[in-house]
Amino acid sequence: MKYVIMFTTTPELDAAASPEHVEQAYRRTFDWFGMHSEVMTESGAQLQPVTTATTVRYGGEEPVVADGPFSEAREVIGGFQVIDVPDLDAAIAIVKTWPLLELPGVAVEIRPIVVY
């Protein structure tokens, strides 16, 4: 089954962790992708910081363009990756080893992809 895994962080909590720890954890994310390369599909991307986000929203007669992310939530999406694994347990097992999960405020959402 194919799943999108969405990596989210909470910028204010990121700021609370020590810079060395954050840097060291980020460095290990490269190894993580290498370690699980067999389940990674070609779809995936790391996103520029949330400060670069632009949102186009329903606005009655015409869509409205505004600065900022789509959601007011404290968590922001930092990237996504499509993986191909047998079932949800396999996806959870891989996601649990995501190095940034050492940092408070980091969460990873797993969503299955619709198959037509």
Place this chain on the structure above:
Amino acid sequence: MNETDPAAAESGRAHAAASDQLLARVIREESARIVAALTGWLGSLDLAEESVAEAIEEALRQWRTRGVPPNPGGWLTQAARHNALDRLRREKRYREKLAMLADPPEAAPLTGEPDERLPLLFGCCHPAISPDAQLALTLRAICGLTTAQIARATLAPESTVAQRIVRAKRKIGATGIPLRIPEGSERAARLDIVLTVVSVMYSEAHLVAGGDAAADRDLADDALWLARVVAHQLPREAEAQGLLALLLFHRAREGARAVDGELVLLADQDRTRWDRRLIAEAQAVLEEAAMLRRPGRWQLHAAIAACHSDTRDGGDTDWLQVLTLYDMLLAYDRSPVVRLNRAVALAEVDGPQAALDEVDALGRALAGYHLWHAVRARMLRHLGRRDEAMAEDLCALELTANDAERRLLEARVDR
């Protein structure tokens, strides 16, 4: 039934009551096996479970008046299979599936092996499903309760229960939650969720508000049955044995816990009403668990229950032993409710002031829990602070939804 003839009404009721128990026994023995077998055949838990649930509704209607047929499992399987095929033919989205079902096993009995129930149970209790839905789905797919029975037993509106079950089943299908017993490092944590659901099932039986109305399904019975199934299927899992022992200890005290519909506190319970046979069974199960040398919270809860079961009256409880076990339990479970129960033991060993300090420290977490107020009232009363104790008992009274508990607290306030 002739409503004006009291004797006929009485015998009718008595007959229905016995039959409810029999129906519960027969149906829960078959339900999960048929759901598992049909899921394998149809490739869809949602469809399989729905078809079995419908078959159970039909069975209850027919069997209640005509009696249970000689082969209830075969009857239910047949009816469920019929329902499934009917639905596949009716609904467009299933057309393709129907064509792919090469060989509907009409002749071969679809009873399934007993052990297929456990993988299904682990799927129903997957952490990706909310706790409320884990319980509702387990009650329906594993124990074979109808949605109406679950609603009555868990005090939730029927539509809410139905929605929880549908959502959970669809999530299992759509997100690829595997129906299997997890292996390796995941096993212990996943088993703990299963055991928690069984334990909640047992406690729900005592939480029914307005609690005097006889329900047609006793959740405590279902929970004990399920604890036995899990313990039997996973004989090397010490915690599964631990939970079974715990529920057996509690079940053994049932006869003394409520007398004429009134709750009796553990200290005041008439020990001669305890079921010695169940206590002996519980002790044996707990000893077997201990031999596996893998301690855990359910075994410790059971060991604490065992301490109480050893007493001849409330006065000879070995509170130091109870407190020691609670201290060990804290290493596995630091939940506020466990700490509150520990405080009761602490009061007996170190006095009410030490216990009150501990109880007060839990105020933020438990202020909405009636038993926190009841325990606090008890400590205050032991310290001679009667007015404060009375105020706490009134708080507890206000927060409890259970009639029997309410009367117990009222009696205390009146004193």
